Amino acid sequence: MKKNLLVTGAAGGIGSEIASYASKQGYRVGLIDLDNEKLKDAESRIENSVSLPTDITDEASVDEALELFGEIPDALVNCAGIVRFGGLLDQEVKDFEDVINVNLLGCFIVSCATARLMKKKKSGNIINISSISGGKHPAIHSGAYAATKAGVAMLSEQMSLEWGKEGIRVNTVSPGFIDSGMSADHYVDPVERKKREAMVPIQRIGTAEDIAKVVMFLLSEDSSYVHGENILVDGGVMNSVLANIGRD
Ligand SMILES: NC(=O)c1ccc[n+]([C@@H]2O[C@H](COP(=O)([O-])OP(=O)(O)OC[C@H]3O[C@@H](n4cnc5c(N)ncnc54)[C@H](O)[C@@H]3O)[C@@H](O)[C@H]2O)c1
Numbered sequence: 001m002k003k004n005l006l007v008t009g010a011a012g013g014i015g016s017e018i019a020s021y022a023s024k025q026g027y028r029v030g031l032i033d034l035d036n037e038k039l040k041d042a043e044s045r046i047e048n049s050v051s052l053p054t055d056i057t058d059e060a061s062v063d064e065a066l067e068l069f070g071e072i073p074d075a076l077v078n079c080a081g082i083v084r085f086g087g088l089l090d091q092e093v094k095d096f097e098d099v100i101n102v103n104l105l106g107c108f109i110v111s112c113a114t115a116r117l118m119k120k121k122k123s124g125n126i127i128n129i130s131s132i133s134g135g136k137h138p139a140i141h142s143g144a145y146a147a148t149k150a151g152v153a154m155l156s157e158q159m160s161l162e163w164g165k166e167g168i169r170v171n172t173v174s175p176g177f178i179d180s181g182m183s184a185d186h187y188v189d190p191v192e193r194k195k196r197e198a199m200v201p202i203q204r205i206g207t208a209e210d211i212a213k214v215v216m217f218l219l220s221e222d223s224s225y226v227h228g229e230n231i232l233v234d235g236g237v238m239n240s241v242l243a244n245i246g247r248d
Contacts, residue, residue: 009080013181176234
């Protein structure tokens with residue numbers, strides 16, 4: 001039987017790659033994003049997809065998207081996210097609030113609206129995209145970003161506790177250094193790229209494809225006993241704090 005999937009942030013670098021992978025594996029994909037133009041472009045490239053222009057911070061807009069999709073989603077990937085760079089002391093409250101609203105509140109709104117439907121058929125699969133920034137390693141000058149990504153990982157655990165009995169499996173994927181979307185600009189300068197590559201134990205920067213493949217595993221039956229987990233997809237960078245301490 002054909003499955004269907006909703007992806008938020010589906011017009012972005014990582015979200016559109018996930019949508020594209022899922023479509024190639026036979027999913028009907030609902031593309032949720034705020035950016036109408038990029039959304040139309042994604043829809044034209046991704047087979048069996050439907051664009052659902054949505055502001056995920058707005059409950060009514062999300063309800064409308066679900067209505068337009070027209071089916072109970074089998075799966076949801078919460079991938080929409082924003083960052084507002086700047087030191088904490090230079091952040092406007094509005095910047096901080098906007099990031100919380102998209103990254104954390106948006107994840108809550110879309111997940112709850114979708115889980116209410118999934119609950120009806122006692123089956124579902126939700127994957128939340130956090131970040132290595134949400135672990136023990138906040139990056140400087142990233143405002144609310146790391147705090148919201150820690151929030152996403154914890155919210156995801158809470159969903160897994162509350163919704164497991166409803167037949168809804170919930171997991172988190174935490175990407176590391178990825179040459180895509182919001183971070184693509186960091187890798188344009190070859191010197192900066194080399195510096196970052198050297199920090200990663202497997203010596204390369206990740207791609208949107210690296211993330212999409214892990215998401216596909218979590219969407220598949222091969223991961224049917226994986227629940228409440230947070231999978232790092234970071235080439236080992238989270239473990240590399242002591243990498244440069246000599247022992248010779
Ligand atoms: N690129 C990286 O290096 C990296 C690393 C770790 C985690 N992540 C996470 O991966 C996810 C995708 O990041 P990306 O690099 O593809 O970024 P991106 O900017 O390319 O994509 C994010 C998408 O979210 C959409 N969006 C923003 N606000 C929205 C709203 N209110 N409603 C609906 N859609 C909205 C944007 O229009 C955009 O298309 C994000 O959650 C990000 O935090 C990215």
